[in-house]
Amino acid sequence: MRLLFVLLLLSMSVGVRGVASVADEPRPKKTEKTKVSAEASAAFSGKLLVVPMDGSHWVGIKAMAQELGRRGHRVTVVIPEVSMRMGPGKHYDTLTHPVPYGQSEVDAILSTQKDFLETAQPFMERIETKYHNFVRMVNFIHVTAESLLFNDTLISYLAKQDFDAVLTDPMLPTGSILARKLGLPTINLLRGIPCALDMKAAGCPSPPSFVPRPFTGLSDRMNFKERLINTLVALLEPLFCRLLFWRFNNIAHKFLNEEVSVAEILSESDIWLLRIDFTLEFPRPLMPNMILVGGINCYLRKPLPQDLEQWVSGEHGFIVFTLGSVFSETPEEITSVFVEAFRQIPQTVIWRYTGKVPDNLPNNVKMMKWVPQNDLLAHSGVRAFITHTGSHGTFEGLCHAVPMLMFPILGDQTENAVRMAKKGAGIMLDISTVTTEGLLQGLNELINNTRYKENIQRLSALHKDRPVDPLELSVFWTEFVMRHKGAKHLKAAVHDLNWIQYYCLDVAALLAAIVLLFVILTVKCMKLCLQKLGKKKKQD
Amino acid sequence: MRLLFVLLLLSMSVGVRGVASVADEPRPKKTEKTKVSAEASAAFSGKLLVVPMDGSHWVGIKAMAQELGRRGHRVTVVIPEVSMRMGPGKHYDTLTHPVPYGQSEVDAILSTQKDFLETAQPFMERIETKYHNFVRMVNFIHVTAESLLFNDTLISYLAKQDFDAVLTDPMLPTGSILARKLGLPTINLLRGIPCALDMKAAGCPSPPSFVPRPFTGLSDRMNFKERLINTLVALLEPLFCRLLFWRFNNIAHKFLNEEVSVAEILSESDIWLLRIDFTLEFPRPLMPNMILVGGINCYLRKPLPQDLEQWVSGEHGFIVFTLGSVFSETPEEITSVFVEAFRQIPQTVIWRYTGKVPDNLPNNVKMMKWVPQNDLLAHSGVRAFITHTGSHGTFEGLCHAVPMLMFPILGDQTENAVRMAKKGAGIMLDISTVTTEGLLQGLNELINNTRYKENIQRLSALHKDRPVDPLELSVFWTEFVMRHKGAKHLKAAVHDLNWIQYYCLDVAALLAAIVLLFVILTVKCMKLCLQKLGKKKKQD
CATH class of the missing domain: 3.40.50.2000 (Glycogen Phosphorylase B;)
Known part of the structure; x- marks a missing residue:
């Protein structure tokens, strides 16, 4: 239960990073790195809707919005009227929506996170404070999402804009839900979803024998006990996901007017831009529509004042x-x-x-x-x-x-x-x-x-040492989705399969039944033969 | 059995392609495609050993050898004295080794493949001819491999050359066996190995529920019967692999003087350059060290005469x-x-x-x-x-x-x-x-x-529409392996796991046992309680 609580707490807390290094100016060329498909992007100018997530998650999305705008696309970023750090940029349009809270509430939520460093409080009080902060944060997140999705004027305005795609961070699936409503392909930029919903939604196998689960502290080389722990966490992941997204599931039902879960909505994502890199991460299977862009903000540099x-x-x-x-x-x-x-x-x-x-x-x-x-x-x-x-x-x-x-x-x-x-x-x-x-x-x-x-x-x-710098690569795949109205040919055919079919448990059951039948028949036959032989001997 | 025979036949037959379009000249710039890591490759000049495969497999390897040579690396290609189409190039050195057959034998083997189109022969005769041709081809392949590996002068010469890496086509694992002997990292360029040994060696999951097996003609959307067939083929793959590579396994034992299989040797490969593309292929999981370079020969163009x-x-x-x-x-x-x-x-x-x-x-x-x-x-x-x-x-x-x-x-x-x-x-x-x-x-x-x-x-x-043209990408990853003496951080930690551990069957068994124990204890407890209750009632 404690693990679950911590998980919820950690994942829902909108991590906020100390410094913004997103340049508003055209970024300086740092290295002789790849120019991506200059031919294609020069010829094509699209319309992109961006539904970002606040806090540190904003850094990468803003960098992409800026760069895409700079390349001649019309980029519209939808953000709440007040936020932690989201705001306008030189190369994109900003569309704000009203929210039922003010800047003071946002600042208060930010300051509550400091309680993590407070060790003077008695244990029970600390737990109480943390729980209170957690509920406040969860409410804040969902209220923000509802303020966007249930703003009919805004939604009908967006529906008329004829966007080519949606760029979002599916850690909070507001953008993904909106994309489904508007019938648009989505590009996700994310670090990962704590309950591994990203992997599940993309149909990506994550064998617990060498893919350690988040927050377990395990490596890719596990002994039996560690594999046991990892497997148990993997088995519990669907439950974590339900808990993490139950309010978003309700929002999705209400907004889309259909019985669809966040997991199903995310499974329609076209491209997953993952902010990971195997220099730090343990090597693991990936799907063709997963693109690694860890370090996306590294080349966003300006000279020091x-x-x-x-x-x-x-x-x-x-x-x-x-x-x-x-x-x-x-x-x-x-x-x-x-x-x-x-x-x-x-x-x-x-x-x-x-x-x-x-x-x-x-x-x-x-x-x-x-x-x-x-x-x-x-x-x-x-x-x-x-x-x-x-x-x-x-x-x-x-x-x-x-x-x-x-x-x-x-x-x-x-x-x-x-x-x-x-x-x-x-x-x-x-x-x-x-x-x-x-x-x-x-x-x-x-x-x-x-x-x-x-x-x-x-x-x-x-x-x-990568063929293409991560921001260039992110922009390339976003433009790809805009150009081709999706990336269907990269999406695995796993979404029509239920988990019994996915793991071929039905096939395994049939094969086991056949083997069992064969064994039983063989035993019966042998018994019969032995009996007959016995009878014959007796008769002799 | 017929399937197996066909599989052996098909996979061992060195497919020979009609036309060579590998340019010996610096290739013309066709598009504004990516310049890969110009910075890094300009600064670095390495030594590459290339052990190619004959026939159509030569096309891609030659293109890479040429391009790497053109970029200033010392590229040494080892080929037999006589071959179907392998030969010298402007930008690489060629090292030939003697073989116990002449050009006439190579031509004869090539011409035997035409028997596939012969339909006039009676059925049994056709089978006999095919079998005869098959044995001839298999012998040819293994004799060629042995002629390279057991040429002591050549091997000691190569050992002294201080190469940075080996580029090879692991469909015939001569180059991979040699790389192990020389202690060098390997880059594989291949279309795929029929028994999926490439996927197994790279530790790449291939769930039979949506990854159709080669030669089954199945798609990624399968009904129950198709999934059954696919699973059965998947279960038989290790057997196919043993049959396909048993002679190479023997060669490896003898040459390396250790009990190591081709599968184990291939699992040490650093980079897998796969000549596939999801425009044609069904989307499937990949590993971080698998790079898709389908269409590697497409941009190798010269004007028509x-x-x-x-x-x-x-x-x-x-x-x-x-x-x-x-x-x-x-x-x-x-x-x-x-x-x-x-x-x-x-x-x-x-x-x-x-x-x-x-x-x-x-x-x-x-x-x-x-x-x-x-x-x-x-x-x-x-x-x-x-x-x-x-x-x-x-x-x-x-x-x-x-x-x-x-x-x-x-x-x-x-x-x-x-x-x-x-x-x-x-x-x-x-x-x-x-x-x-x-x-x-x-x-x-x-x-x-x-x-x-x-x-x-x-x-x-x-x-x-790809961020980097496939030849550039192949060259980039080959240079990467040469620069960093491998690509260990991209290799999954699956090779220390046996199949029971890989599928966590031991963990599953323990969990099943615990559940069973729990059920048994619950039932026993309930029985005991009921008995006691019964006794009490009687006493009452």
């Missing part, structure tokens, strides 16, 4: 420290641990911190309410990255080969951190128990023991 | 007619059926034919011992393609959107033809029973009913 450039150009290099928007402010006792450690190191520190600046802040530390994280990590002077290992940050650190001091807090952060640590590219610590000494030791090891830098450089080389 | 250009520039367009090298000559009665049909059409015909030119050949027909098939198909005047639907020809027709009149004969040709026909992009006929009227009707339909052209154009647009 002059003052920041000067600040980071010290002799000993600098450290980037961000824990995402959620934890952009830490309890005082944690903050002071970091301050004291930073006082004792020669590097300068850029610290993303929205709380009150401590009085005794040393000279080598600069606190900023917002930092251009990706641009800083790409700087040659960076020595280490102190991070909560959110997926975007992890990929940025990986892309620019920066050793990481990791403080995972929730969601996929722990798994990201464990994998980085196992590959010798970073050191993982617990933020609630960290001491100044531990921090100093970790930073010293990370900066002065060359193996961390060597390991992350090796990983980074693998990660970046 | 002046005389041929004139010949094909008639008002009514022209037809390309090739049946591959194997059937580059047809029995006289079949030839005359075609001649009579061609006499009655306005189009000119380019016919790849190595036999005696018939006396009464009409003026609109040009017979040639060799034709630049791909260049002809790319010409704007082409109206139809009469083909045996070998994989290369099918992809060339698809690439250039030419409707096809299809006469599949062996191997994967029938499946290629059936799929093309189902998609309305061609008409399938039986070469042994075709009549002049049937031919005329087929050609007329194909050329004058626009739906065939429209369908193949639609398919062609899908097929060609």
Whole structure:
């Protein structure tokens, strides 16, 4: 039950990342990477509807919306009137819909996530607070979805726009439900759905013998006990999915006026752009319509502002420290641990911190309410990255080969951190128990023991050695769906199969019955023969 | 048994394709397609060992060897002294090894394949001839492999060359066995192995519920009976594999001096370049180290020679007619059926034919011992393609959107033809029973009913709409393996698992036992309770 609760909590919490590095300008060409199908995209100009998800999920979607707009497509992004970080961009149109809450509610929800770092509260109170926050977040998510879907004016306006496709993040299936209503093909950009609904919907086999389930902490090489745990989690996944999406199932019924589940709706998706990469992920089967675009935000770079450039150009290099928007402010006792450690190191520190600046802040530390994280990590002077290992940050650190001091807090952060640590590219610590000494030791090891830098450089080389850069690839497949009105030829024929048929259990049953029949008949025959033989002997 | 025989026959027969269209010159830039990782490949110059397979399989491998050589890598191709079509190229070195047969034996083996079209022989004689040819072919293949592997001078020379990787076609696993001996990573370029050993070796799930097995003629949407057949074939695949590779298993044992099977050797492959494409293939799961490069030979184009250009520039367009090298000559009665049909059409015909030119050949027909098939198909005047639907020809027709009149004969040709026909992009006929009227009707339909052209154009647009052209992609992944000495991070951790562990049957057994125990205990408890209750009632 606890696992389930945590799962719900983690997956429903809209992870919010510390820094936006999505450039509004045409992005600078960083490398000689692939120009994708220039011929085709130049000739074709389509209309794309984008239904994004808030928080860190916005980063990749915004990058795609910008790039598609820049290439001449008419891109319409539908967002609520107030949101955590979603907003207009230079290359796309924004369509806002009213919501029954204000910015203060959004800020309040954001600030509740800080309770994760609060350890002073008694246990039961902490659970109560967490549950209260969870319910608030769940309500917020569903109210936002309903505000879009049941806004008849907006929906009929969208229906008239003659879009070619919908780009969305199916972690919250609002866009997918809308796409079904409008009869449009969909492109999904996502990190993954905690109950593996993405894999199920795409018909992708995930054998529990070598595909570890999310949040289990297992690797692809499991002993019997681990395979048992993994299999049990896999068996429970459909149940998790039902719990996670039951309110969205109801919304879908009501909105579409048909008995259709979120799983069925998602199974119609044309392209799955997965923000994963096998440099970090364990190799697993994929379907033809799954495209890996882990590190989609890595090449979105701008030069640093002059003052920041000067600040980071010290002799000993600098450290980037961000824990995402959620934890952009830490309890005082944690903050002071970091301050004291930073006082004792020669590097300068850029610290993303929205709380009150401590009085005794040393000279080598600069606190900023917002930092251009990706641009800083790409700087040659960076020595280490102190991070909560959110997926975007992890990929940025990986892309620019920066050793990481990791403080995972929730969601996929722990798994990201464990994998980085196992590959010798970073050191993982617990933020609630960290001491100044531990921090100093970790930073010293990370900066002065060359193996961390060597390991992350090796990983980074693998990660970046791809035929097409992930944003280009995402844009290519979105345009593909727009050009061909879908990608039917890449969708597996699994959706007409129920699970008995999928696993051929009916065939297995028939074959077993035949074998059984054969065995029984053989035994009967032999018995009969023996009896006859016995009788004959008696007669003799 | 017949299925098995046919399977062996088909898969072991080295399919030989009619036309070589591999350009020796730097290939012309056809489209604005992707420049792959120019940065990386420019900086890196490696050493590649190529162990190709003869026949049509040579086309793709040669194209890759040429392109890699052109990019500055030192490419060494090892081939037998005499072969069907393998030979030197401008951009790679060729290393030949002696074989205990001459060109006449190779030609004889090639000519035996024509017996497939012979229908005049009595049935038993035909079977005998086929069996005789089969044994001859099998011997030829294994003798060739042994001549390479047991040539000590050659092997020690190769061992000293410090290669970065081996590129091979694992349909005949000579190159893979050699790679293991030399401790080198391998890149496989293949269409597929008939018993699906490629999928097994890569650890790729192939659920029989929606992945039809080769040669079954099934689609991805199967009813119960079809799923039963497919499952049975899937269950028999390991047996087929053993039969197909038992001689290679022995060769591997002897050469490597260890008890290792071809399946185990292939499971070490780093990259699988599969010459398939989902425009034709049914969508199925893939592994991260499987790269689709169907149509690899499509962009290898040169302008037509002046005389041929004139010949094909008639008002009514022209037809390309090739049946591959194997059937580059047809029995006289079949030839005359075609001649009579061609006499009655306005189009000119380019016919790849190595036999005696018939006396009464009409003026609109040009017979040639060799034709630049791909260049002809790319010409704007082409109206139809009469083909045996070998994989290369099918992809060339698809690439250039030419409707096809299809006469599949062996191997994967029938499946290629059936799929093309189902998609309305061609008409399938039986070469042994075709009549002049049937031919005329087929050609007329194909050329004058626009739906065939429209369908193949639609398919062609899908097929060609890829982020990276397949040859570029093949070269990229080969260079990747050379740069990183393998691609370990893309190989699934399935090879330490036996089949019981892979399917988690041990876990299932434990869970079943627990459930059973629980049921038994519950029943016992209830019985006990009922008994006690009964006793109590009696006592009362």
